[in-house]
Amino acid sequence: MEGSTVSRKLEHVKLLLANKVESSESTLLEDVGIIHNPLPEQDLEEIDLQVEFCGGKRLRAPLMITGMTGGHRDVAWINEKIAVIAEEMGIAMGVGSQRAAIENEGVAETFSIARKSASKAVIVANIGAPQLAKGYGLKEAERAVEMVEADALAIHLNPGQEAFQDEGDTDFRGVIKKIVEISSRLSVPVIVKEVGTGLSRRAVATLYNAGVRCFDVAGLGGTNWIKAEVLRSKARHGEPRRPAGSLEDLWGTHTAVAIVEARIAAPEAFIIGSGGIRNGVDGARAIALGADVAGFALPALRALVNGGEEALRRLLEAMIYQIKVVTFLAGERHVRGLWKAPIVVEGRLRGQLEGRGIDVDRYIRVHRLSSYLRRSRSWRT
Numbered sequence: 001m002e003g004s005t006v007s008r009k010l011e012h013v014k015l016l017l018a019n020k021v022e023s024s025e026s027t028l029l030e031d032v033g034i035i036h037n038p039l040p041e042q043d044l045e046e047i048d049l050q051v052e053f054c055g056g057k058r059l060r061a062p063l064m065i066t067g068m069t070g071g072h073r074d075v076a077w078i079n080e081k082i083a084v085i086a087e088e089m090g091i092a093m094g095v096g097s098q099r100a101a102i103e104n105e106g107v108a109e110t111f112s113i114a115r116k117s118a119s120k121a122v123i124v125a126n127i128g129a130p131q132l133a134k135g136y137g138l139k140e141a142e143r144a145v146e147m148v149e150a151d152a153l154a155i156h157l158n159p160g161q162e163a164f165q166d167e168g169d170t171d172f173r174g175v176i177k178k179i180v181e182i183s184s185r186l187s188v189p190v191i192v193k194e195v196g197t198g199l200s201r202r203a204v205a206t207l208y209n210a211g212v213r214c215f216d217v218a219g220l221g222g223t224n225w226i227k228a229e230v231l232r233s234k235a236r237h238g239e240p241r242r243p244a245g246s247l248e249d250l251w252g253t254h255t256a257v258a259i260v261e262a263r264i265a266a267p268e269a270f271i272i273g274s275g276g277i278r279n280g281v282d283g284a285r286a287i288a289l290g291a292d293v294a295g296f297a298l299p300a301l302r303a304l305v306n307g308g309e310e311a312l313r314r315l316l317e318a319m320i321y322q323i324k325v326v327t328f329l330a331g332e333r334h335v336r337g338l339w340k341a342p343i344v345v346e347g348r349l350r351g352q353l354e355g356r357g358i359d360v361d362r363y364i365r366v367h368r369l370s371s372y373l374r375r376s377r378s379w380r381t
């Protein structure tokens with residue numbers, strides 16, 4: 001059992017790098033237009049991208065490389081390099097699920113190497129909801145945090161992935177109670193995240209009303225874990241054990257929709273907009289819709305493994321510069337100003353939001369702004 005958790009991680013990394021595992025659905029962020037201001041009255045050099053991460057440390061740019069690896073000695077270097085570069089750039093990083101190391105202390109170093117190589121980085125620990133259903137509690141959560149001296153703990157919800165994984169754990173009963181219990185007693189904040197099929201308004205509301213204050217929407221439009229598990233099953237058995245049909249590409253909540261729903265459900269929460277973020281403009285659009293920071297996973301892995309450290313640095317520098325320029329061209333001095341900058345929402349995104357009973361123009365003009373004003377009372381930067 002322990003061995004299989006460890007080798008699955010390596011298999012996943014190889015599989016995701018070698019195949020097209022991104023959804024053919026888009027994030028719908030392309031339907032967000034930030035209105036160009038040709039008279040910005042700002043100095044580009046002075047644009048401020050600093051934000052606070054999940055009520056704690058300050059980031060120099062509003063980005064996070066979300067959790068991917070650890071658990072096998074062949075992927076330890078990935079956590080190490082991501083941590084070093086994240087610290088250098090002043091962005092946050094997450095490690096992948098620490099289940100393997102909680103079950104087998106021998107691989108703990110593949111996670112702790114992140115903290116050992118980056119003492120000041122903002123590092124997020126990671127455990128999964130299926131393990132909570134199977135008996136993990138505060139003790140295992142604290143162990144994950146302590147292993148990387150984490151600034152927060154991500155708990156991932158991945159029911160779609162588990163449903164198509166050959167060895168999937170599909171019993172999610174009791175997860176809400178466990179998350180609430182851990183979140184109220186853990187030494188660091190809990191971030192509830194999805195893995196690419198998106199948080200929903202109801203899920204966020206349930207947890208926000210019970211005290212959870214940080215969320216990572218990880219919506220549809222990027223890495224697709226239903227697709228990845230079907231591919232893995234096919235590679236192992238010739239045919240997938242459980243064919244997914246159109247669930248492969250269509251299931252889930254698009255990232256842009258998930259950000260709006262999360263912000264409506266949790267007006268004062270810290271929200272990571274992620275799932276299919278591939279450049280700084282996507283990131284800026286996610287923030288303009290109501291996210292605090294933008295997150296991404298697969299592009300960082302691809303850059304690092306295919307192009308080395310310099311490729312990852314170049315990717316991050318380009319993303320950071322693009323967010324800075326969008327902030328400038330929106331006429332704002334601080335990236336958080338994107339929350340109040342004029343935007344238009346069109347096309348499928350508007351349709352999806354209206355279909356969910358959201359008054360889009362009211363969200364843009366009233367809701368986003370009131371969240372901005374309520375949150376700004378506690379901002380220290």
Ligand SMILES: Cc1cc2nc3c(=O)[nH]c(=O)nc-3n(C[C@H](O)[C@H](O)[C@H](O)COP(=O)(O)O)c2cc1C
Nearest residue numbers: 066067068096097156195218222223276296297298
């Ligand atoms: C190789 C790989 C491994 C991942 N492993 C984990 C994991 O262990 N725990 C987790 O919460 N999310 C995991 N994820 C999900 C990502 O954190 C992210 O939510 C998802 O990939 C969507 O973002 P993207 O489209 O930018 O890749 C993994 C993603 C990738 C690409």
